[in-house]
Amino acid sequence: MIPNTGGPSDRDRILELTDLVALIAESVALRPKGREHVGLCPFHEDHKPSFAVVTHKGNAFYNCFACGASGNAIDFMMNYHRMEFIEALKFLALRAGIELQSRRESASSQDAADSPSSLRRANEAALRFYRRCLTDSSLGADVAAAYAARGIGPEMIERFALGASPASGQGLADYVGKIVANQSSLSEDRVDPETIVGSFEAAGLLRRRGIADAFRNRAMFPIFDELGRCIAFGARSIVEGDDPKYLNSPESPLFHKSKSLYGIHLAKRAIIQSRTAIVTEGYTDVIACHGAGFENVVATLGTALTADHARVLQRLCDTIVLLFDGDTAGQRAADRALEIFFRAPVDLKVCTLPQGMDPDELLREADGRNRFAQAIADAPDALSHMVQRFAAELAARPGLSARQRTVEAMLAKLASLGLGELSGIRRILVLDAIATESGIAVTELERTIAATRRAATPRTAADAATPLEIPRATARGSSERDLVSILLAWPSCARGRIVDSNSERTPLTEFILPGSIEDAPARAIYGAIFDWIEDGRGQRAPFTMQGILSELSDPAHKAIAAELFGLGTQRFPDEESALEGVSMAACALERLQQRIRLAKAPSPTTPEEMDQRLQQVRAVGLRPSAISMTARQDPEHPPVGSGNLGSASVLARADRMTGFTQVVSPALNKEFRP
Numbered sequence: 001m002i003p004n005t006g007g008p009s010d011r012d013r014i015l016e017l018t019d020l021v022a023l024i025a026e027s028v029a030l031r032p033k034g035r036e037h038v039g040l041c042p043f044h045e046d047h048k049p050s051f052a053v054v055t056h057k058g059n060a061f062y063n064c065f066a067c068g069a070s071g072n073a074i075d076f077m078m079n080y081h082r083m084e085f086i087e088a089l090k091f092l093a094l095r096a097g098i099e100l101q102s103r104r105e106s107a108s109s110q111d112a113a114d115s116p117s118s119l120r121r122a123n124e125a126a127l128r129f130y131r132r133c134l135t136d137s138s139l140g141a142d143v144a145a146a147y148a149a150r151g152i153g154p155e156m157i158e159r160f161a162l163g164a165s166p167a168s169g170q171g172l173a174d175y176v177g178k179i180v181a182n183q184s185s186l187s188e189d190r191v192d193p194e195t196i197v198g199s200f201e202a203a204g205l206l207r208r209r210g211i212a213d214a215f216r217n218r219a220m221f222p223i224f225d226e227l228g229r230c231i232a233f234g235a236r237s238i239v240e241g242d243d244p245k246y247l248n249s250p251e252s253p254l255f256h257k258s259k260s261l262y263g264i265h266l267a268k269r270a271i272i273q274s275r276t277a278i279v280t281e282g283y284t285d286v287i288a289c290h291g292a293g294f295e296n297v298v299a300t301l302g303t304a305l306t307a308d309h310a311r312v313l314q315r316l317c318d319t320i321v322l323l324f325d326g327d328t329a330g331q332r333a334a335d336r337a338l339e340i341f342f343r344a345p346v347d348l349k350v351c352t353l354p355q356g357m358d359p360d361e362l363l364r365e366a367d368g369r370n371r372f373a374q375a376i377a378d379a380p381d382a383l384s385h386m387v388q389r390f391a392a393e394l395a396a397r398p399g400l401s402a403r404q405r406t407v408e409a410m411l412a413k414l415a416s417l418g419l420g421e422l423s424g425i426r427r428i429l430v431l432d433a434i435a436t437e438s439g440i441a442v443t444e445l446e447r448t449i450a451a452t453r454r455a456a457t458p459r460t461a462a463d464a465a466t467p468l469e470i471p472r473a474t475a476r477g478s479s480e481r482d483l484v485s486i487l488l489a490w491p492s493c494a495r496g497r498i499v500d501s502n503s504e505r506t507p508l509t510e511f512i513l514p515g516s517i518e519d520a521p522a523r524a525i526y527g528a529i530f531d532w533i534e535d536g537r538g539q540r541a542p543f544t545m546q547g548i549l550s551e552l553s554d555p556a557h558k559a560i561a562a563e564l565f566g567l568g569t570q571r572f573p574d575e576e577s578a579l580e581g582v583s584m585a586a587c588a589l590e591r592l593q594q595r596i597r598l599a600k601a602p603s604p605t606t607p608e609e610m611d612q613r614l615q616q617v618r619a620v621g622l623r624p625s626a627i628s629m630t631a632r633q634d635p636e637h638p639p640v641g642s643g644n645l646g647s648a649s650v651l652a653r654a655d656r657m658t659g660f661t662q663v664v665s666p667a668l669n670k671e672f673r674p
Helices: 010-017 020-025 073-080 085-096 116-134 137-149 154-159 171-181 193-202 264-274 283-291 307-314 328-343 359-364 368-378 382-396 400-417 424-438 442-455 475-489 491-495 520-534 545-551 555-571 575-600 607-620 627-631 648-656
Strands: 031-033 036-039 051-054 061-064 163-165 218-224 230-237 246-248 276-280 297-299 319-324 347-352 497-499 505-507
Touching (some): 020 061, 020 073, 061 545, 061 555, 116 171, 137 163, 154 283, 171 193, 264 276, 264 283, 264 297, 276 307, 283 297, 283 359, 382 400, 475 491, 475 555, 520 555, 545 555
Antiparallel strands (some): 036 051, 163 218, 218 230, 230 246, 497 505
């Protein structure tokens, strides 16, 4: 918890100034729905929008109703973009255009060489070095000529931050040596030289043997994440015979080839606006497309389109166009990518450019832009592409047995791709298309697929997110959560006063202490509210959901807080009814505490003491239960909404919230059950 210093903390200022919808919309396509914005959840494999961003009533938080992911702007940066807390704080501060008041720094100087922060610093330093080399005629002249030969001019070099690795094989190693030497011995942030060198080795930029460069005499293509942070490099040879033609940085905590997309940081906005993403096979294809005005283009990094790639893109768009070369390798890549059609709720198209050209070649021609745009527009969807290839194979095998084998092979492929997991309509469309080409009834195709599935090993969704395990509440815990739900929805109610058994008006935070809350999630949430009020922040402004979420460390507690906020908003449409609801819940819980104290008191031993105990129990009142009962429309139990906080009518309603219980002594009731 950040201590109070008399004014708003850095965290609170940042949360207040961050537009959460705009922030998340940079990574997830959101659409308005009522007072919220909804989209596909970025934290699990979501097939229908279950992710909501709530910003009304002065709050700003996100919540997934399927997997339970919840939090504020800082949580989103930490959980989605894998940032550390201080890193997320600095990023959002820079984004909001504010200067952090506190000078607290992370313990970056003590980070391990292979930690994400160390790797990121190494990549950023290498990026500066490679870019500088490209402009140095003695180091990058050959690479600059290679860029020019591919039609990559200064504008695209600047936009994609392209660079060059020198041919000596010692250029970056010498640069790292200067970084180590330039550290001040008096600086508190001085990093151990072994850690600095180790971070460049862990990032795949240096080799341990003799401390030599990993990339030499190559065109350097930095690979960025969605936020524009350098996470790796792709290096292309410029000399014939210098194999392999392409080298990538090794996998690391920052970089995973199966998830990373080249150009995503520049293409993201255009993808969201056009609702379409074009996926090519290489760096230069992406650069050529952007240079020609097609900015919704990204590339995979030497791999076929994976389910992870699709999950990144489907949250930004509705349609993915796979743009592959017309050669055999390109067709195989297109066939492998068909699995995405079965795994992700996105329209997938397969485009082959005319005459087997790649985008770079086509876009250099006089009418290349128009032909490129037409090819994208005419691209068949994945199902049509698959059926066309199936029909071609059937036509090439006219024999009965050969046709049977072709159909069985296609059905086996469909089963392995996950046909059984498709929704009903999508599944029928696939089978109808196969039936039309083969002349075999859909029912027979279904039987063959079922037999194939029984014989095959079941597919698993190992990469599916495991939903949070939300602890269930007891009857008392439900009452406690209900109290918290009103406070989250109506923060001003937390400063109300409750009429206690002595008819005195007591502040809520004195009437109910966090330690008296039994339910762990409710206790954690109420504790955060309690601290906000008691440490002085509540005098300046009511607490907010994003502020409370910042105080909660348990993801399950964050999820419950988001759910309770929604419940409180639904049950209590105005502040007056919310005030009464708080008083009712608080009184019921206070009476329960009194009954617990009576149950734990020494057992009465005489008839007079038993009678006195019975009167005490009757005076305390009835069993508390969830305040949702107050919402029922019953003439004898009118809905909450009239009267003032602490009035006699509220106390009377608190009595009606409970059911009689007889707790007199162990002699009358051996087991006390609150």
